[in-house]
Amino acid sequence: MIVEDEFIIAMDLKVMVELLGWQVLGPVARVADALRLLEEERPTVALLDVNLGHQLVTPVAEALRSRGVPFAVASAYDKPELVGGVILAGVPNVGKPTSERSLLRVLETLSMS
């Protein structure tokens, strides 16, 4: 599952993840849309942008944690937990701009955990 509010980046992440052989749930731009998706399906891993315009992704991270779905952030913040709360502490960050290599490494690590 991909949660990212900037449409060009969302499109790009989707294409990158698909090229790496994954099937993408979303992308979605808002917390409510992400939570609705989670009611219907259970992704293997999730990739989250921290700052969704006027919202923080924190409730989505909490929903994923309670469902046991591993997740990574794609954030320009060095310490996303300072912005999105303690739920994001220690979560892998594929960075922004996101490179294919770091995306692949993080997705593989998460899906094996």
Add this chain to the structure above:
Amino acid sequence: MDLEDLYRMLRTGHVQAQGIVDTVPDPMLVLDSALTVQSANRAFFRTFAVERYDTIGQHLYDLGNGQWDIPELRHLLGEVIPKSSAVIDYKVTHDFPKIGQKVMLLTARTVFNPDNVSHLMLLSIVDITEKSRKEAEFEAVFGELRHRLKNVLGLVRALANQTKAEGISGEEYRKVFLGRLHAVADANDLAFSDHGEDGLEALVARATKPFQTAPETIVIEPGPAVTLVSKEIMSLSLLLHELATNAVKYGALSAPAGTVRIGWEVEQGDHPLLKLSWRESGGPPVGKPASTGYGTQLIKFAIAYNLGGQVEQNYRAEGLEAEIVVPLERAARPD
């Protein structure tokens, strides 16, 4: 006059100590070996809002109801100083009951009296509270700037990756990519403009300007004032850029007599809707393209994804007509 000079003068005993102590611009205390205040300067009284008679002759840790009984200071004076005669710029942060939190740099130096075994201690206190507050503010602003810069780079990366490279030359790719990059840069300018240029009219004028080859080729009809938020600016700017690019390639702007008319209205209600129309005429006859190009996908995604809007494109014989409907509920309220 710095501490070093003062130290030298006190040692040689040429001048009145109090006079010297008062010339030092930063707060300063002269303590005896038992840490009783022998002397203090005006800067000390002013900075820490205390009186002379409450200070002189008092033990340092008893001053102002024990407000100088600071663990770090005890450590400095009790443990560090006896072993190393001087300590420079030792940073201490402390909450004073009356004047609030102060960040201070302490410099201490022991002065031995050659005549007997007693010694004095000079303690200078530089108040860097304001300076460290400014530094913290700067750090925050700088961090935000760094974050924005990374976001913009992320966007540029995505734009480069999402611009089709297959089956076209490097020059063509560059042209398309740079066109989009300019649209994003313009949107960025408008979104962070402090001249109130965040309105729809300014955006339409700016986005279409590069394509306005002659007067009256692109006509912007007057419409109601609409204030936009940054992601609406970004999406609409790219949308207009893609529509104009296609018009130059295949549509009305590819013919000398072709024109584009752009107009908008706002449908009021509980959920106000912005209805933007793009009408081409006078160009070559158009038909629905066999396949939807990446530009069209970008347009649809730009409007649908985070604006929750719709784009409808009608390929009429006289020219393309595009109707864009975007819910304005967020933008209508100041945020």
